Amino acid sequence: MKVLELFIIVLGIPLLAFPQERDSVIINSDMHEVTVYGRQRDEIVPSQRLSGERLESLRSHSVADALRYFSGVQIKDYGGVGGLKTVDVRSMGTNHMGVFYDGIQLGNAQNGLVDLGRFSMENIEEIALYNGQKAQIFQPARDFGTSGSVYIRTRRPRFDESKRYNVRAVLKGGSFGQISPTIVWEQKWNKRISTSLSADYTGADGKYKFRYRRVLPSGTVAWDTTAVRQNGDLCSFRIEGAVFGNTDDGTWNAKVYYYDSNRGIPGAIVNNVWRFAQRQWDRNFFVQGSWIKHVSQRYKFQVAGKYANDWMRYLNPDETTMLLDNRFRQNELYLSTAHNIELLPRWELNVSADYQYNRLNANLANFVYPSRHTLLVAVATQYQFWRFRVMASLLGTNVWDRTTVVQSKVRDALSRWTPAVYISCNPIKDNTDLSLRFFYKKIFRLPTFNDLYYTEVGNTSLKPENTQQLDFGLIYQHDWKRGVFRHLEFKTDWYCSKVDNKIIAVPRGSGQYRWMMMNVGKVRILGVETTAQTVMRWCRDWSMVLCANYTYQSAQDRTDPTDNDPYYGTYGGQIAYIPWHSGSATANLKWKQLSLNYAFVYVGERYHASSNIRENYEQPWYTHDLSIGYTFRRFTFTLECNNVFDQQYDVVPNYPMPGRNWKGSIRVEL
Numbered sequence: 001m002k003v004l005e006l007f008i009i010v011l012g013i014p015l016l017a018f019p020q021e022r023d024s025v026i027i028n029s030d031m032h033e034v035t036v037y038g039r040q041r042d043e044i045v046p047s048q049r050l051s052g053e054r055l056e057s058l059r060s061h062s063v064a065d066a067l068r069y070f071s072g073v074q075i076k077d078y079g080g081v082g083g084l085k086t087v088d089v090r091s092m093g094t095n096h097m098g099v100f101y102d103g104i105q106l107g108n109a110q111n112g113l114v115d116l117g118r119f120s121m122e123n124i125e126e127i128a129l130y131n132g133q134k135a136q137i138f139q140p141a142r143d144f145g146t147s148g149s150v151y152i153r154t155r156r157p158r159f160d161e162s163k164r165y166n167v168r169a170v171l172k173g174g175s176f177g178q179i180s181p182t183i184v185w186e187q188k189w190n191k192r193i194s195t196s197l198s199a200d201y202t203g204a205d206g207k208y209k210f211r212y213r214r215v216l217p218s219g220t221v222a223w224d225t226t227a228v229r230q231n232g233d234l235c236s237f238r239i240e241g242a243v244f245g246n247t248d249d250g251t252w253n254a255k256v257y258y259y260d261s262n263r264g265i266p267g268a269i270v271n272n273v274w275r276f277a278q279r280q281w282d283r284n285f286f287v288q289g290s291w292i293k294h295v296s297q298r299y300k301f302q303v304a305g306k307y308a309n310d311w312m313r314y315l316n317p318d319e320t321t322m323l324l325d326n327r328f329r330q331n332e333l334y335l336s337t338a339h340n341i342e343l344l345p346r347w348e349l350n351v352s353a354d355y356q357y358n359r360l361n362a363n364l365a366n367f368v369y370p371s372r373h374t375l376l377v378a379v380a381t382q383y384q385f386w387r388f389r390v391m392a393s394l395l396g397t398n399v400w401d402r403t404t405v406v407q408s409k410v411r412d413a414l415s416r417w418t419p420a421v422y423i424s425c426n427p428i429k430d431n432t433d434l435s436l437r438f439f440y441k442k443i444f445r446l447p448t449f450n451d452l453y454y455t456e457v458g459n460t461s462l463k464p465e466n467t468q469q470l471d472f473g474l475i476y477q478h479d480w481k482r483g484v485f486r487h488l489e490f491k492t493d494w495y496c497s498k499v500d501n502k503i504i505a506v507p508r509g510s511g512q513y514r515w516m517m518m519n520v521g522k523v524r525i526l527g528v529e530t531t532a533q534t535v536m537r538w539c540r541d542w543s544m545v546l547c548a549n550y551t552y553q554s555a556q557d558r559t560d561p562t563d564n565d566p567y568y569g570t571y572g573g574q575i576a577y578i579p580w581h582s583g584s585a586t587a588n589l590k591w592k593q594l595s596l597n598y599a600f601v602y603v604g605e606r607y608h609a610s611s612n613i614r615e616n617y618e619q620p621w622y623t624h625d626l627s628i629g630y631t632f633r634r635f636t637f638t639l640e641c642n643n644v645f646d647q648q649y650d651v652v653p654n655y656p657m658p659g660r661n662w663k664g665s666i667r668v669e670l
Contacts, residue, residue, distance in 0.1 A: 051126035098146030174663030206232025254289035570610035621649030
C-alpha cells in the first residue's frame with residue numbers, strides 16, 4: 001500500500017472511534033507533587049535524562065549547556081553569550097538530530113539547525129536524550145524519523161490545595177555585561193484548567209579576554225597575545241504562554257511561543273582580524289497544541305498540530321569581502337494523529353500519520369522559493385513475553401518539493417519505508433536489577449533547502465543521507481532503604497553506525513571560490529558510552545549525588561580508499577571535531593537549605609578536518625565549574641564560577657571561548 005493511501009486511512013480512524021463504549025479515565029489536577037525515590041520502568045530505548053534537582057544543580061543557562069553532561073554528545077559552540085549552539089550525537093551529524101519541544105519537533109527546513117541557546121532553563125522541567133527514537137510507541141510519526149532525539153519538556157503547573165497561583169521571579173547577572181530577568185506566572189482557574197505565562201530578557205555586551213596563540217609545525221611560536229573578543233553582544237526577548245486542560249477521559253494543551261533577538265557575530269580569528277561587523281536578527285514564532293483522548297481501556301488517540309513562522313536577517317556590511325544583506329522567512333504547518341490499541345494484555349499496536357508543509361522565501365537573486373510537502377505514516381507494535389520486551393516500527397515517508405519559478409516539480413518524489421527493532425530482557429529470573437537491550441534502526445535525513453536551492457551552491461540532484469545504527473547495552477541498578485548508599489546505577493552501550501551519501505560542500509571548477517553541495521561522504525562509527533551514578537545519604541540533612549559519563553568514539557572517513565595520501569588524504573581519518581575520548585562528572589552535595597555543586601567536562605584530542613595531520617590537530621580541553629546555592633524561605637541565592645582555572649580553549653577552531661567568568665542569581669517564589 002502506498003504511503004499516501006495509508007495516510008488517508010489513518011486520518012479517518014478518529015471518526016469511527018467516538019461511538020464506542022468507553023471507560024472514564026479521571027485525571028485529578030489537584031494532586032500534590034510528591035518526590036519518589038526509586039527507579040522508573042526499564043526503557044527499551046537507551047536514554048539519558050536530566051530533571052528536577054539534578055537539572056537545577058547544574059546551573060545550566062541553556063539547553064546546550066545541559067546537554068554537555070550527556071555521554072556521546074558533541075556541542076558545537078561558537079563562543080560568547082549569543083553564539084550559535086548545536087548538538088551532534090554519536091557523530092552522525094547535527095541534521096540527524098530531532099529536537100522536540102513539548103512533544104512536537106522544532107523544524108528548520110532552511111538549514112536543518114536548531115539553535116539550542118535560545119531556550120531558557122527557567123521554564124524547563126526535563127531534558128531527555130534518546131538514541132534512535134523515544135521509548136514508547138504511542139507518539140506521532142515524526143518521532144520515528146530521526147537518528148536521535150532531544151526532548152525538552154516545559155514546566156506543567158502544580159498547585160497546593162490552598163493556592164490558585166504560583167509566581168517565580170529570577171534575576172541573573174554576571175560577566176560579559178550580562179543581565180537576565182525572568183518571570184513565570186502559573187494560574188489555576190478551576191479543577192480542570194490551568195495556565196502558564198513566562199517571559200525573559202537577556203542583554204550582554206559579550207566582551208571577554210582570550211589568549212591568541214599560534215604554534216607552527218616546527219614548534220616555533222608564531223604569536224602569543226591577549227585580546228578582547230568583540231561583536232559578541234546579544235539582546236533577546238522570549239515570551240511563552242500555555243493552557244493545560246484535563247477531562248474525564250484525557251488531556252489537552254495549547255502553547256504559543258515568540259523569540260526575538262539581535263546579536264553580533266564575533267567571527268573567526270584568522271589573518272590577524274580581530275573585529276567584525278556581521279549581525280544577525282531572528283524572530284521565531286509558533287503556536288502548537290495536542291489532545292489525548294482515552295476512548296476505552298484499550299484504545300486511545302492523539303491529535304496534534306503546529307504553525308511556525310521564522311524570520312532571519314544576516315548582514316555583512318564589509319564591502320572589502322562581500323556586502324550581504326540576506327533575509328529569509330520560513331513557514332511551517334504540521335498536523336498529526338496517532339492511535340494506540342491494546343490487542344492483548346501485553347501486546348500494543350500504534351498507527352500514526354503526519355503531514356508537514358514547509359516554505360522558504362528569501363531576497364536572494366535568482367531564488368526559486370521552494371516548498372515541501374511531507375507525508376509520514378508509522379506502524380509500531382510492542383509485545384512483552386517471559387523476560388523480553390520487543391518493540392518494532394516501520395516508517396513510511398513520502399516527500400515532494402516544488403519551486404514557484406519553475407512551476408513544476410524540480411525533484412522526483414521520494415517514497416521510502418524504514419524499519420527499527422528494539423529488544424530488552426532481564427536475564428536473571430525474579431531480578432530486575434540487571435537488564436540487557438539491543439536495537440537496530442535504519443533512517444535517513446532529507447537535504448535542506450540550502451543544500452538543494454541556495455543560489456550558486458545548491459544541488460537539486462542530492463540524495464538523502466542514510467544512517468544505520470546498531471546498539472547493544474546493559475544497565476544495572478540497585479536501591480537500598482538503609483545505609484549510606486541509597487542508589488547505584490551503571491549503564492553502558494556499545495554501538496556501530498554507518499552514514500552514507502554524506503552531504504558536504506566541495507569546490508566546483510578549478511578555483512576555491514565556487515562551491516557546490518555533493519553526496520560524496522561515507523562515515524563508519526564505533527563507540528562505547530558508559531554512565532555511573534550513585535546517591536548517598538548520611539542522615540536526614542546530608543545527601544550527595546555523584547554522576548560520571550565517558551565516551552569513546554572512532555568515527556572514520558570511509559569515502560574513497562584511494563584518498564590515502566599521507567599528508568592530504570582523508571580515508572581512515574577521524575572526522576572533523578569528533579574526539580576519541582570525552583566525558584563529564586558532576587557532584588551535588590546538599591545540607592539542609594545549602595547546596596554545593598561541581599561539574600567537570602573533558603573533550604579529548606581531535607582534528608578540525610578529516611586529514612589527520614599536525615596542522616589540523618586540536619588540543620584537548622576541559623573545564624571545572626563550581627556553584628553554591630542557599631534557600632531562605634522563599635528566596636534562593638546562587639553564585640557560580642565557571643571555568644575555574646581559566647583555561648583557554650576553542651570548541652570550534654578560531655572561535656575562542658570565555659575564560660574564568662562569574663554569574664549570580666536571585667530567585668523568589670510566591
